[in-house]
Amino acid sequence: MPAHTHAPHSTVTESPVITTTGLTKIYRAHGPRGREVTALDGVDLHVREGEVYGVIGQSGAGKSSLIRCVNLLERPTAGTVTVAGQDLTALVGRGPRAGRELRRARSRIGMVFQHFNLLSSRTVQENVELPLEILGVSGRERSAKALGLLDLVGLSDKAKVYPAQLSGGQKQRVGIARALAGDPKVLLSDEATSALDPETTRSILQLLRDLNRQLGLTVLLITHEMDVVKTVCDSAALMENGRIVESGTVGELLATPGSELASALFPVSGDASGDDRTVIDVTFHGEAATRPVISQLSRTYNIDISILGAAMDTVGGKQVGRMRIELPGRYDDNVVPIGFLREQGLQIDIQGQEPALVKDGAK
Ligand SMILES: Nc1ncnc2c1ncn2[C@@H]1O[C@H](COP(=O)(O)OP(=O)(O)OP(=O)(O)O)[C@@H](O)[C@H]1O
The missing domain is CATH 3.40.50.300 (P-loop containing nucleotide triphosphate hydrolases)
Structure with a gap:
């Protein structure tokens, strides 16, 4: 950037x-x-x-x-x-x-x-x-x-x-x-x-x-x-x-999970390529926007990451953006890499996590 x-x-x-x-x-x-x-x-x-x-x-x-x-x-x-x-x-x-x-x-x-x-x-x-x-x-x-x-x-x-x-x-x-x-x-x-x-x-x-x-x-x-x-x-x-x-x-x-305004400001789209995948929206702002966190994630955990969609912009003079990425495996397999992203100060929204839990519960 x-x-x-x-x-x-x-x-x-x-x-x-x-x-x-x-x-x-x-x-x-x-x-x-x-x-x-x-x-x-x-x-x-x-x-x-x-x-x-x-x-x-x-x-x-x-x-x-x-x-x-x-x-x-x-x-x-x-x-x-x-x-x-x-x-x-x-x-x-x-x-x-x-x-x-x-x-x-x-x-x-x-x-x-x-x-x-x-x-x-x-x-x-x-x-x-x-x-x-x-x-x-x-x-x-x-x-x-x-x-x-x-x-x-x-x-x-x-x-x-x-x-x-x-x-x-x-x-x-x-x-x-x-x-x-x-x-x-x-x-x-x-x-x-x-x-x-x-x-x-x-x-x-x-x-x-x-x-x-x-x-x-x-x-x-x-x-x-x-x-x-x-x-x-x-x-x-x-x-x-x-x-x-x-x-x-x-x-x-x-930085507010599930903020309607934030997703309207930075709409990202893209669907999972299969069932056995975790799709997450990563929001970058402030200092985190300038660090190569995605490549660090890939190297640290040796996982292949696909970028499904992204929106980057300058708001009020500050770099902000969102990226929708896909990790191999279900959510339970990705708890540690997701924790890594959160530790980097990034906002993480896991797509479909809650509906999936509800669905799982209903089965
Ligand atoms: N002078 C008025 N008398 C009666 N009802 C009114 C009056 N002015 C606004 N309303 C009603 O109050 C509500 C809010 O209207 P308001 O104009 O504040 O909304 P808005 O978000 O500015 O909408 P818009 O973008 O269309 O102007 C609407 O249901 C509108 O019909």
């Missing part, structure tokens, strides 16, 4: 910057027979300062509800939301003073939308200036700030044009510049690349990553695309039916 892979400098700290506890959102349809939909069912989310955190899940899992509750665009039914040390839920519906504080706190949370939400009647610069107008920033200061942000997102030559004259990727860059106008500590991204082609998606993700690194900006993004998580996220959570069912840093997920 190449040792020269450029690992971007990580700015992740242990301080929590977004925390939700028991976050619950129940939508109630109007009318006496209104149906209830529980979109969030007690979500505990912990996003650390300086990380890019991805929430992934299928349509209807509750991702949009989560991100909209984090900036209080949607009022949670229960639970708390703390952003940068401030309990936002405590400010809801508590009179004009708390309302002002909530608006101020919100200006420290940038939001990027799937369909950009730009005003077509305003130029690019005027779109970026909009949040500053709302904050009461003077004309000259607004203009200087907007031009600086457009430069940061690579659009300094587009200040005077209208959104209709821009490509989708350029529109999203304007959306990002606008989201940064209030100097947020946190950027929320709601499917920011879903409306873009793959190449533009890559450039927007790269921009988010660069802003994360340069500005120490914490990014919480929701997506239904595993590739987005793989490209930019330090940590990820999987949502199903309004709950977080798995979460952690990419490394932690890869």
Whole structure:
């Protein structure tokens, strides 16, 4: 594996910057027979300062509800939301003073939308200036700030044009510049690349990553695309039916036996070539990724190993990967070599072991 892979400098700290506890959102349809939909069912989310955190899940899992509750665009039914040390839920519906504080706190949370939400009647610069107008920033200061942000997102030559004259990727860059106008500590991204082609998606993700690194900006993004998580996220959570069912840093997920997210990030396939074989998935990450463990295994135990499938990649600047290998003999014959692999710090998942035990038991 190449040792020269450029690992971007990580700015992740242990301080929590977004925390939700028991976050619950129940939508109630109007009318006496209104149906209830529980979109969030007690979500505990912990996003650390300086990380890019991805929430992934299928349509209807509750991702949009989560991100909209984090900036209080949607009022949670229960639970708390703390952003940068401030309990936002405590400010809801508590009179004009708390309302002002909530608006101020919100200006420290940038939001990027799937369909950009730009005003077509305003130029690019005027779109970026909009949040500053709302904050009461003077004309000259607004203009200087907007031009600086457009430069940061690579659009300094587009200040005077209208959104209709821009490509989708350029529109999203304007959306990002606008989201940064209030100097947020946190950027929320709601499917920011879903409306873009793959190449533009890559450039927007790269921009988010660069802003994360340069500005120490914490990014919480929701997506239904595993590739987005793989490209930019330090940590990820999987949502199903309004709950977080798995979460952690990419490394932690890869080290979790049976992690759905880990196998979705690194899918490997391949079937055993016969009954009398043991198929195992080996996950490499960190330092173990650079050692020749498979050839050591083969030499130490004098066994022939077949590689059935493999996926290697760089996630958040770190080499990670999975390999599905086949060893001769049944599981009982391979306890020692498998122990050897585990001792090397590798994550080992034995394919079909549990179903086989169940089947054996049923015989
Ligand atoms: N305003 C609303 N009123 C009633 N139900 C809603 C409302 N918004 C969302 N829901 C319901 O809440 C559940 C979660 O929706 P949400 O949009 O949060 O999921 P999602 O994971 O973002 O899905 P998608 O990727 O399709 O946007 C769904 O069953 C949805 O129908």
